[in-house]
Amino acid sequence: xxxxxxxxxxxxxxxxxxxKKVSSESIKPVTEEMGEKPLDLELLRSxxxxxxxxxxEENEPEQPYSLSKNDFEISxxxxxxxxxxxxxxxxxxxxxxxxxxxxxxxxxxxxxxxILSVNDQITLFGNAMDGSKETRIKNQxxxxxxxxxxxxxxNRKFLTxxxxxKDLVKIDDQSFSVQLPQFVxxxxxxxxxxxKADLVWLLSNDQAFLKRLVTDFGYDKEEKINKLVLENLxxxxxxxxxxxxxxxxxxxxxxxxxxxxxIQQGLLDFVSQHTTKDDDxxxxxxxxxxxxxxxxxxxxxxxxxxxxxxxxxEKAKIVAYVANIESPAFxxxxxxxxxxxxxxxxxxxxxxxxxxxxxxxxxEKNNYYGLSSLKNIIESTEFEEEGSEN
Numbered sequence: 001x002x003x004x005x006x007x008x009x010x011x012x013x014x015x016x017x018x019x020k021k022v023s024s025e026s027i028k029p030v031t032e033e034m035g036e037k038p039l040d041l042e043l044l045r046s047x048x049x050x051x052x053x054x055x056x057e058e059n060e061p062e063q064p065y066s067l068s069k070n071d072f073e074i075s076x077x078x079x080x081x082x083x084x085x086x087x088x089x090x091x092x093x094x095x096x097x098x099x100x101x102x103x104x105x106x107x108x109x110x111x112x113x114x115i116l117s118v119n120d121q122i123t124l125f126g127n128a129m130d131g132s133k134e135t136r137i138k139n140q141x142x143x144x145x146x147x148x149x150x151x152x153x154x155n156r157k158f159l160t161x162x163x164x165x166k167d168l169v170k171i172d173d174q175s176f177s178v179q180l181p182q183f184v185x186x187x188x189x190x191x192x193x194x195x196k197a198d199l200v201w202l203l204s205n206d207q208a209f210l211k212r213l214v215t216d217f218g219y220d221k222e223e224k225i226n227k228l229v230l231e232n233l234x235x236x237x238x239x240x241x242x243x244x245x246x247x248x249x250x251x252x253x254x255x256x257x258x259x260x261x262x263i264q265q266g267l268l269d270f271v272s273q274h275t276t277k278d279d280d281x282x283x284x285x286x287x288x289x290x291x292x293x294x295x296x297x298x299x300x301x302x303x304x305x306x307x308x309x310x311x312x313x314e315k316a317k318i319v320a321y322v323a324n325i326e327s328p329a330f331x332x333x334x335x336x337x338x339x340x341x342x343x344x345x346x347x348x349x350x351x352x353x354x355x356x357x358x359x360x361x362x363x364e365k366n367n368y369y370g371l372s373s374l375k376n377i378i379e380s381t382e383f384e385e386e387g388s389e390n
Contacts, residue, residue, distance in 0.1 A: 039081060039169075041176055047074055047165045054164065056143065067141045067162065072151075075163040080156055082168065082180035088158070089193050096157050099192055104217045105256050108154050112257040114216075116140075122152040124217070158188045183209065203228060215251050220266025230270065234281060244301050248282065249289025253310075253318050261314045263321055272325040277333040280341040286322045287348040293318060294356060316362035317369060323349035324371045331382045349377065350386040 053065035091099070100106050104124065109117050113133060116123040126148020129135040139147055144161045151160050169176050183206045189195040190202055202210055203224060213219040214229040230248070237245045256262040271282040289306065293315045297305040310318065327347045334342050353360045360378065368375040377383055 039077060039176070039178075041171070041174065043074070044165055044169055044176060045171065047071065048171075051164050051166065054143070056145075067143070069141055071165075072141050072162060075165060075168060076153060076156070076160060078165065078168045078178055079158065079160050079163070079180065079184060082178040083158055083185065083188060085178065086180065086185045086189075088185065088188055090157050091192050096154070096192070100152070102221060103191055103213065103219050104152070105262065110257045112259075115257050120153070120155050122154065124150040124152065126150065126212075126216075157192060159191060160184065199224065207232075214264075214267075218254060218256070218262055218264055220264045220270075223266075223270060226267055226270040227274075230267065230282065234285065237285075238281075245281070245285040246288035246292060247301055248285040249292075250302050250304075250306070252286065252289075253306075255309070261310065261317060263318070265321075268321060268325055272329070275325075275329045275333075277342070278340045280329070280333070283326050283329060284341075284344070287326060287344065290319055290322055290348050290352055294352070312358070313362060316359045317366070319349065319352055319359055320363050320369050320371060320374055323347065323377065324374045327377045327383070328373060331380075346386045347383075350383060 050065050051067070051071065053059075053061040053063060054067060055061065055064040097107070100108065100122075106115055106117075106122065108122065110122070111117055114125045114128075114136075116125070116133070116137065123140060125136045126144075127136075127146070129139060129147075136147075140149065141162055142149075144163075147162070149161065151162075152158075153160065168178060168180060170179050182201070186195075186198040186201045186206065187209060190198040199222070207228060210225050211229050211232070214225060215233075220226060229251075233248055233251065234245060237243070237247050252264045252267050254262045254264070271286070275283050292302070292306045293310065295307060297307065327349050330342065330344070330347045363369070363374070363378070368378075
């Protein structure tokens with residue numbers, strides 16, 4: 001009997017041990033999810049001391065210290081630590097991949113002039129430097145103020161930039177605390193955790209970054225950001241001393257990392273929804289942009305001449321997407337003869353296709369790109385009668 005009791009107790013102990021083992025293995029620590037590494041006080045002190053010799057406009061040390069990937073990786077460890085403490089949630093791989101596509105129009109393997117994906121790190125270059133990718137790579141880890149480079153870390157699933165360690169931690173005697181700049185937290189929680197509260201903060205405190213999301217990467221999913229950026233750009237471009245509102249068009253129509261035409265439908269939707277009988281600012285700017293698809297950019301208004309940037313097939317598609325929102329608004333508001341707007345005699349679609357009839361043939365060949373309004377416009381009596389009105 002004693003032998004049976006002992007055997008039974010041993011069985012229970014064995015089951016309890018197996019239960020504990022399964023339980024511990026099934027829990028994935030947050031530190032593992034973030035790829036967070038323990039931070040060492042003496043290492044931080046050492047790096048801060050070395051980085052005192054980083055050369056800047058205000059600091060010209062006798063023996064300059066060049067920032068390297070090692071400095072960058074240490075700052076990443078600190079950022080991962082700080083984001084976890086700030087409540088940042090690491091999203092699943094599938095969702096992260098979708099975010100990269102929607103926000104930055106890239107994948108984890110994208111490589112082109114201003115994008116470099118290597119060693120589980122995506123570099124979004126800010127400054128073109130001398131125009132060569134080799135130079136950009138050489139200066140990859142220089143201060144953000146010099147490069148404007150941003151970095152996405154796929155295995156940790158967050159966005160960061162080059163930081164000096166002293167800007168991320170506070171050291172008191174034999175202890176330290178991580179103190180991330182608020183914009184690091186807000187950017188990541190908005191972009192990857194869909195935090196509306198952090199969007200509000202960004203709209204008030206980090207407008208330059210939001211502008212880059214739209215102009216550099218083509219992010220157009222948030223109406224509040226679209227409004228902020230388009231209004232600011234229009235104000236900048238409509239300066240009386242150099243009125244170049246047509247430049248706004250190069251934000252709507254770009255080339256992606258693969259060199260294909262990218263149309264910012266979210267921006268077009270915003271323009272369509274906010275055009276009124278007294279406000280044709282954005283429509284008028286886009287109409288002027290279309291003209292430059294077929295003429296030289298003699299004043300170098302654009303970063304790259306639209307006439308040379310796009311093929312005839314691409315030009316036809318751009319005309320189609322603008323006409324799809326411009327023509328209906330023109331026919332709706334033009335008869336009102338508002339003294340404040342709608343001073344063009346005809347639509348851009350009519351004016352351009354009158355000079356370049358091949359555009360209509362390309363549109364028809366492509367089934368009007370699925371734009372039902374466009375097809376109806378081209379077949380309408382208003383479009384047919386425009387010639388007699390001019």
